[in-house]
Structure formats: structure tokens, C-alpha cells
Amino acid sequence: MNNGLIVLLDGNEKYAQCLCEYLNTHTGLGYKITTFTKLDEFLNFSDSIQIDILLVDDYLFNKLPLYKISFINLFILSGKKESGVIQKDDFTFHVFFKYQSIQSLIHQIMSNFSMNSSLYNIKALKDSASIIGVYSPIKRCGKTSFSIALATVYSSMDSTLLISFDENSTEYLNIHNTQKNLSDIMFYLLEGGNSLMGHLDSAVCSVNGLDIVPPAPYSDDIRHLDNDILTTFFSLLKNTGYRYIVVDFADTLSGMSTLFNSCDKVYMPVINDDISRKKLSSFIAALKNIDSGVSEDIFTLITPPIFEYSSEATSIYNQIMISPLLQYISSDIVGHKNDR
Numbered sequence: 001m002n003n004g005l006i007v008l009l010d011g012n013e014k015y016a017q018c019l020c021e022y023l024n025t026h027t028g029l030g031y032k033i034t035t036f037t038k039l040d041e042f043l044n045f046s047d048s049i050q051i052d053i054l055l056v057d058d059y060l061f062n063k064l065p066l067y068k069i070s071f072i073n074l075f076i077l078s079g080k081k082e083s084g085v086i087q088k089d090d091f092t093f094h095v096f097f098k099y100q101s102i103q104s105l106i107h108q109i110m111s112n113f114s115m116n117s118s119l120y121n122i123k124a125l126k127d128s129a130s131i132i133g134v135y136s137p138i139k140r141c142g143k144t145s146f147s148i149a150l151a152t153v154y155s156s157m158d159s160t161l162l163i164s165f166d167e168n169s170t171e172y173l174n175i176h177n178t179q180k181n182l183s184d185i186m187f188y189l190l191e192g193g194n195s196l197m198g199h200l201d202s203a204v205c206s207v208n209g210l211d212i213v214p215p216a217p218y219s220d221d222i223r224h225l226d227n228d229i230l231t232t233f234f235s236l237l238k239n240t241g242y243r244y245i246v247v248d249f250a251d252t253l254s255g256m257s258t259l260f261n262s263c264d265k266v267y268m269p270v271i272n273d274d275i276s277r278k279k280l281s282s283f284i285a286a287l288k289n290i291d292s293g294v295s296e297d298i299f300t301l302i303t304p305p306i307f308e309y310s311s312e313a314t315s316i317y318n319q320i321m322i323s324p325l326l327q328y329i330s331s332d333i334v335g336h337k338n339d340r
Contacts, residue, residue, distance in 0.1 A: 006053045007036065007042070008035040009035075009060055010037060010057045016035040043068060046068070046069050052071070063231065075109055076094065076096070078095050078096070078097060082095075094112050129241075131264055132150065132244065132266075135266060137279060138271060138276045142306060143269050144166050145320055147247075148172055148320055152326065153329050159241065160244040160246065161213065162245075167216060173214075174207070174315045174316070181217065182213055182222065186221070186222055189233055227258050234262035263298060269303070277301075
């Protein structure tokens with residue numbers, strides 16, 4: 001074997017260097033070998049290359065967004081003595097004890113090595129779901145109605161899922177007393193679940209052909225969720241078969257910068273006045289100060305038509321369907337004729 005690439009992703013720098021040195025000097029594999037101890041540096045490196053063998057410690061594996069990586073083989077190195085298999089994103093990966101003799105470890109890796117480049121063709125799934133976020137630090141700017149209208153327009157084009165973290169969105173969508181909601185999915189992930197499909201399907205309800213995950217009925221259910229859980233959730237969403245996923249973010253969430261980085265685009269509705277725009281500029285500046293990795297390119301500032309509903313008319317959702325807001329999104333945002 002030659003001209004391939006082995007990448008070792010391990011938070012223990014001393015261990016990574018030792019294993020890398022052994023692979024270079026004793027195996028004669030002829031592969032280029034690269035090591036990383038930080039996940040963000042590895043993701044920047046792996047963005048446009050294919051990895052033949054990816055070795056990753058079990059801690060970083062739990063944080064690894066598989067849809068962002070192109071690899072042929074992935075093996076998990078665990079500090080626990082038990083070897084076995086683990087599932088993630090509906091794929092099965094071998095787990096090996098990292099502190100056994102290096103000769104034994106290499107034997108296990110090469111015994112399970114495959115040249116089949118389609119075995120874990122996970123990165124192709126990256127294009128199967130675009131995650132579009134909607135958020136604004138400006139109050140009463142029409143964020144929720146914009147999210148619903150945007151998801152509706154996308155659903156007329158292809159399979160679309162609307163996920164709302166705003167507990168008040170149930171009033172707009174006229175969905176109440178659903179059997180499951182966003183809280184149930186998050187609880188499943190907190191319990192260590194890593195196969196989202198079945199739990200997502202059981203929580204989804206449909207309004208006029210648009211699939212929706214009802215929000216948590218109480219914001220405190222998700223207010224203090226660990227960022228790792230939310231990052232895992234967004235990572236798994238990429239592999240759900242939807243073409244578009246619209247996420248209505250709420251102020252109740254912490255760690256917004258991490259979540260924004262999981263999106264392909266984030267729309268930020270604002271009211272067309274100087275004060276609102278200054279508040280928005282201050283928010284983006286503060287966000288980048290907290291996390292310098294946040295790309296300002298993903299944010300799109302918009303001033304959609306104000307949606308005003310009548311409590312005496314038909315449902316709020318039906319009013320959105322015939323509003324100037326929907327037409328604005330169809331023509332100016334998505335550029336698609338909506339037939340609903």
C-alpha cells in the first residue's frame with residue numbers, strides 16, 4: 001500500500017506522537033501520516049481531502065461531525081480495555097484498546113482495513129440536507145412567522161423539516177397535545193442515543209405537507225442543554241433524508257456560536273430602523289469575540305414585510321399562507337414560485 005493518508009486524531013499529544021512515530025518507522029506502510037489533537041484544526045484540514053485510515057480517540061469521536069469528513073476507514077481508539085463496535089449515524093465502527101502493544105493494535109487495524117471507498121460514503125450526505133437557521137436578537141421582528149413561511153416555501157420544492165426552539169410557535173402552527181416533541185429527542189440524546197431516525201419520525205407531525213418537530217413545551221427543558229448534545233443533534237440532522245431543514249432558534253439556547261456554525265445559512269430578520277441595525281451589528285461583533293471561528297458570511301440580514309394576523313380570522317398558519325411575507329420569501333429569498 002502506498003500514496004495513502006492516515007490521520008490520527010487524539011487529545012493525548014504524547015500518545016499521538018508515539019503512535020505516529022511507530023507507524024512511520026516500523027510498519028513500512030508507505031502512507032503519509034498526520035496527527036491532530038484539536039478537533040477544529042482537524043476539520044479545517046479534512047475539508048477537501050479523502051482519508052484512507054482515520055484513527056480517533058473515543059472522546060473526540062463523540063464530537064466528530066461525520067458528514068463533514070471523507071474517509072474510507074475509521075477506527076476508534078479507547079482507553080478502556082473492552083474492544084468491540086459502536087454505532088453512529090447508522091454506521092458501525094470498530095473500537096480497539098489504545099494502550100495494548102502497538103504491534104497488536106496495528107494488526108487489529110489492518111485486519112479490518114478495507115479498500116472499499118463506498119463503505120463509509122458519509123460526506124456525500126453533506127449535500128443531502130441544508131440547514132437554514134433563523135435568528136434575531138431584535139424582539140418582535142417576525143422571526144417565527146418568517147421561519148414558518150420559509151419552511152413552507154422550501155417544502156413546495158423538496159422534502160423539508162421545520163424545527164422550532166420557540167415554545168410559542170405551536171400557536172402559529174395550531175399543533176397541540178402532540179405525543180412527542182423536541183424535549184423527547186433531546187432526552188434520547190442525553191441518554192447516549194446516536195441513531196436519530198426512529199425517534200425523529202415518531203416526533204414529526206405534518207401541517208399542509210410541511211414536516212414539523214414540535215418545540216419543547218417548556219423552554220427550561222432545553223435552556224441548559226450541553227453544547228455537545230446540541231452539536232450532536234445538528235450533526236445527526238444531516239443524515240435524515242430531508243433536503244432542507246429550517247431551524248427557528250430561540251433566545252433560550254446557550255452557545256449560539258456553536259449552533260450557527262452547524263448551519264449553511266442563518267437569516268436574521270430586522271426591523272428597518274437604525275436602532276435595530278445597530279443592535280444587530282453589536283450582536284454579531286460580540287458573537288465573533290466569543291468565537292473567532294464564526295464566519296460572518298453565513299449571516300444574511302433581511303427586512304421582511306411585517307406579518308400581522310387577526311385573532312378573529314382563520315388560523316395564524318393559514319393567514320401566513322396568503323400573506324405578503326410568503327410572496328416575499330418566494331420571490332426575493334428563495335426565488336421560487338410557491339403554488340400553495
